[in-house]
Structure formats: structure tokens, C-alpha cells
Amino acid sequence: MKCTDSLLERLDPRSKIISFLAIIFCMISTPITRLKDFGLYFLVILTMAFVSRIKPAQLFKRGVVLIPFVLFIAMFVPFLKEGHVLWSVKIYAWTFSVTYEGVWTFLNIVVKSSLSILLIVIASSTTTFSDFLKGLDLLRIPQLLIMLMSFMYRYIFVLLDEAKRLMRARSLRYFGHRYKEQFRVIGYMIGVLFIRTFERAERVYSAMIIRGFSGKTISVNYLKLSRLDFLFMAGTFISLICIVSGLIYKIEHSKISDTHLWHGL
Amino acid sequence: MARAIKVLNLTYRYPDGTIGLNDVGFEVKEGETMVIIGANGTGKSTLFMNLMGILEGDGYIEILGSKLNNMNLKNIRREMGMIFQNPDDQLFCTTVMDDVSFGPINLGWGKNEVIAASQKALAMVGLEDYETRTSHHLSFGEKKRAAIATVLSMNPKILLLDEPTSGLDPRSASKFINILYTLKSQGKTLLIVTHDIFLAQEIADRVLVFSEDKHPVAVGNYKDILNNYDLLLKNNLIHEHRHRHADVVHEHEHQHGHSHKH
Ligand SMILES: Nc1ncnc2c1ncn2[C@@H]1O[C@H](COP(=O)(O)OP(=O)(O)O)[C@@H](O)[C@H]1O
Ligand SMILES: [Mg+2]
Numbered sequence: 001m002k003c004t005d006s007l008l009e010r011l012d013p014r015s016k017i018i019s020f021l022a023i024i025f026c027m028i029s030t031p032i033t034r035l036k037d038f039g040l041y042f043l044v045i046l047t048m049a050f051v052s053r054i055k056p057a058q059l060f061k062r063g064v065v066l067i068p069f070v071l072f073i074a075m076f077v078p079f080l081k082e083g084h085v086l087w088s089v090k091i092y093a094w095t096f097s098v099t100y101e102g103v104w105t106f107l108n109i110v111v112k113s114s115l116s117i118l119l120i121v122i123a124s125s126t127t128t129f130s131d132f133l134k135g136l137d138l139l140r141i142p143q144l145l146i147m148l149m150s151f152m153y154r155y156i157f158v159l160l161d162e163a164k165r166l167m168r169a170r171s172l173r174y175f176g177h178r179y180k181e182q183f184r185v186i187g188y189m190i191g192v193l194f195i196r197t198f199e200r201a202e203r204v205y206s207a208m209i210i211r212g213f214s215g216k217t218i219s220v221n222y223l224k225l226s227r228l229d230f231l232f233m234a235g236t237f238i239s240l241i242c243i244v245s246g247l248i249y250k251i252e253h254s255k256i257s258d259t260h261l262w263h264g265l
Numbered sequence: 266m267a268r269a270i271k272v273l274n275l276t277y278r279y280p281d282g283t284i285g286l287n288d289v290g291f292e293v294k295e296g297e298t299m300v301i302i303g304a305n306g307t308g309k310s311t312l313f314m315n316l317m318g319i320l321e322g323d324g325y326i327e328i329l330g331s332k333l334n335n336m337n338l339k340n341i342r343r344e345m346g347m348i349f350q351n352p353d354d355q356l357f358c359t360t361v362m363d364d365v366s367f368g369p370i371n372l373g374w375g376k377n378e379v380i381a382a383s384q385k386a387l388a389m390v391g392l393e394d395y396e397t398r399t400s401h402h403l404s405f406g407e408k409k410r411a412a413i414a415t416v417l418s419m420n421p422k423i424l425l426l427d428e429p430t431s432g433l434d435p436r437s438a439s440k441f442i443n444i445l446y447t448l449k450s451q452g453k454t455l456l457i458v459t460h461d462i463f464l465a466q467e468i469a470d471r472v473l474v475f476s477e478d479k480h481p482v483a484v485g486n487y488k489d490i491l492n493n494y495d496l497l498l499k500n501n502l503i504h505e506h507r508h509r510h511a512d513v514v515h516e517h518e519h520q521h522g523h524s525h526k527h
Contacts, residue, residue: 128397130359150359157401158353203354206319210347211419212339212371219363219370220379 007228008052008126013135015229016127019236020119026240027115032108038115040243044236045118052126062121067114074109078102129153134223147217155200163193269295269423269454270316270328277311277322285311286322287479295329295422298445298455300465300487303475304501309458310350311479313425316456317347329422343372345423346416350431352408356400361392361411364400368419386418387411390444406437413444423454430464442467460502466491476500 008016023044030037049059083101090096127135133146166189174182270293277286286308293299303309314320316328318338326333328341346368349355358364365383374382387393390410395403403411409429416424429445430438445468449455459465465472469487474496476482483496490496497503 128360130363130397130399133359151357154357154359154401155353200354203349203351204357206314206317207349207355207357208367210317210319210342211368211415212342213367214371217367219358220366220376220383 006053011232012223012225012229013127013131014138015233017135019233020123024116026244027112032104037243038111041115044239048122059121063117066117070113074106077106081105267295269293273325275322275324277315284479289481291473295454296452298449298468298470300457300469301473302465302502307475307477308479310427313347313427344421346421347425348413348416350427352412355412361398362396365414365418382418386414390414406433426457428459430461474500
């Protein structure tokens, strides 16, 4: 956890969750053809990165880890989507053609998900996971879901460690023979891992009921919405409204002929 | 002195038929530190699970004057806490503070009370600045101490500790033993399971020995039990002392102050 006191770190997780979800919602409901809008969203995101003191380089470096996955999925879309052919290539008997609609769909996926990824990077570098879960809890997200996420976060590394130990035990005694046999061994290892996890779950559950667990987790609530939170949410929502309603274009346009300002609006 | 725990004719069999406990009976007085020693697989952890009401065997268990049953299980768990052998089982929340406050919150205490109790418990184990730390990033020794804090925050009268020093390096172990001393001086009843004779020597008032057929074979003052080499050797708690003098390997009983010809 970093201890700089940037604006976004001081905010309540609830206001961040609400604002970021609102931005994502607006982005995905904007048609991709309004490319200028996405430029504006990008500006909003950069502003947030700026106030949370994340350097653009840092932001992109972290985002770049995830973006290849999106690209990989989106890569085939231009070829698969049917429509007006933009460009085609012939390899032996197959013709691959890129369609106009395909390109737009590709852009749709890539632009929207990249921007969302940048937002997630900002959110995750300004919020600890436990604060995030507390925020979700206070926003009335079902507790079961929150507990699942919390346990996943808590035990994924324990589980990975256990798997690593099993793998090491195997590789120390594996000398590259009997290739087929190895599948049986790997299946066996998965079974062992499952049983160990199951037994651990039993012990953890005992530890919970010993301390009075009765099906509901409650934690001490330190969180408090401050004026800063309301300002931040208000700021986000006003920017979103401006972008979605196209107000900015109208203002820009009416500057050119400022006598018609009122007509512009 | 009043009786904290009384167990009579307790037998437990695991669903797969393995015997976990075989006709166990003993008593612990309030404020006493009882160390249970026994080799691996002699049913020590199984006993704790039975005392906490997680497993249900045949027999009689009495905690602080009332018979353990489903009706008063909750009340008994307020007064008696258990620290698991593996701290990863005990620390299941995302931050140390969440873990330590889990018990008090479930007891229905008010927010300020919960925070005060949790901070006091963390201070007792020397983890004052660890409130927002993530449990899985702690060292093993810190995890062990955090685990005991999760129980101390509920301020129980009786504490059950399952192999508290296993896996700790010497310095962490002595830190942990200091915590146990403090608890002892506060008048808590401690029931400690271990196969670490040194821990027993340091802290026990009385010692109970479990044999490999999951049955207690001896109980008594710590000096009497820990000086009974035959008993300890027979129950796999010490090994015959082996050491080398140049090329000769000697094997003899583990005896302090004992001398032999080389
Ligand atoms: N979940 C289980 N199912 C079946 N047998 C078990 C289980 N847990 C422990 N046992 C068996 O019960 C006996 C006592 O185990 P345990 O109480 O864990 O011993 P200790 O804590 O003294 O090392 C052992 O023989 C062990 O194999
Ligand atoms: Mg055990």
C-alpha cells in the first residue's frame, strides 16, 4: 500500500466505485462512431490519473499488461463480421476479407476496453482491496459475493504455494521417461490439491464459527463519505452529462458564432 | 480453586473409522497452565476440536462449570478461544484488523468497544502498527502472533493453543512464549498442545501425556513428568540421545547432567 495522500486515495471507495461505474456505463453506451466523445472520456481518465498522482507512463505500463488479451480477442473480428468489404486477401483457396462493419466493431471493443482498463488501473492503485470490498458491502452488494471475493484474494496465494510445492515434489522425481504416465500424475496432483483445499476450508470454517460466525460478516466501518466525495462524484457526473449530451460540441460551436449562443444550446 | 475444564470418558471416532480419541479424561483448574504432550497423531488436535464443540464425541465435557451442549455452545465459545496450529487457517480476512475484530463484532459489541479491544489485543502481541496490513504478507512469526490476537480480542478466560511454537525460529518462539507468560500472569487458563519438551519445561504447571493409542497415560506436576525419562521415551517424546565422539556414535537416554564414559 502506498502512503501518498493523493485525492483519489483520500476518497471513500464508494464514491470511486459509483463514479467509475458511471463512466464505464456511459462509455459503453456511446456509439463508437462518436470518436470525439472517446477523446473526451480519455481526457477525463487522464485527469483522474493526474489528481491521483499516477504518472502517465505508470498508467500505461500497467494497462499494457491487460491490453494484449483484449487485442487477441478482438483481432479476428474484422475478418469474421459480414458486411461491406473494405479489403481482402487471398491465401490459396481462402479469401480473407476485412469488412467496414468489422473494423468499427474492432475499434468498439478495443477503445472501450482499453479505456476501462485504464480506469481499473487507476482504481486499483488508489484503493486497497479490503477497502474496495467494504465499499461494495456498504453499497449493498450481496455478502456472499463479497465473501467469495475476499476468500479468493486471501487464499489464492496459499493455494498457488501448495500447487507449487506439489509440482516441485513431482519434478524432483521426474526424469523425462514414461511420458504418458505424467498425465495420470498430474490428474492425481489436481486431486490432492482439491482435497487439501477442501480440508483447509473446513478448518477455516471452524475458525470462523469458534469466533461466533453465524452466516453474516460485518466489519468495523471506518468509512465515511466526506464533502470531498460528493464534490468528486458531482464533478464526474457533470462531466459525463456534458459529454453524453454533446454540450461541449455545442459550446465549442457557438464560440465561433457567439451571437447564437442561446440557439446553440 | 474452581475447575475450568473437566473431561470424562471422551471417545471420538472420525467418520472414516479412525480413532481420534480413546477414553480421555482429565481436569484443569482455573488459572492453571496445562501442557499436553504427545507424539504426532495422538489425538491432541482432535481433543481441542471436541472441547470447542466443532467435533462431537461420546463422553462428558464440562467447561467453567457447565456441561458442553448445543444450547450453551455459544456462551462457552465466548469464554474459551482456540488458536489453530496453522495461522493461515485462523487469519481469513483481508486485513489484520478485520481478523482481530471478527470475534468481538460477532459477539455484538459496539464499534468503539470493538476497536479498543482489537487494538489492545494487537498491542499485547506487539503488532500495533499492523492494523491495515494484509495477512498473507506477514512473516510466519507475525502470522502466529496475529492469530493469537484474533482470540485475545474476545478476552476469553480459557485459551487452547495447538502447537504454538512449531515452525517458529528461536527468537520468534521466545517472543511467543513471552506472550504466553503475560497471559499466564493475567490469570488465564492455558491449555497448550505441543511435542516440544522445552516449551513444556518453561511454562507448564502440570503436564498431561498422550500415548500413541490416543489415551492419556500420565498427568502430574511438570517436574515429575518431565524427569520421567522412561515415560517420555516410551511415548515417543524424546529420542535416545545420540552423539558423536570422533568415530564413535553413542546412544543413550536423553538425560541432563548424566555422564558416561567415552
Ligand atoms: N479428518 C480426519 N479424518 C480421519 N482421521 C483423522 C482426521 N484428522 C485426524 N485424523 C486421525 O486422528 C488421529 C489423531 O489426529 P490429530 O488429533 O490430528 O493428532 P495430533 O494433533 O496429536 O497430531 C490420527 O491418527 C489422525 O490420522
Ligand atoms: Mg495436531
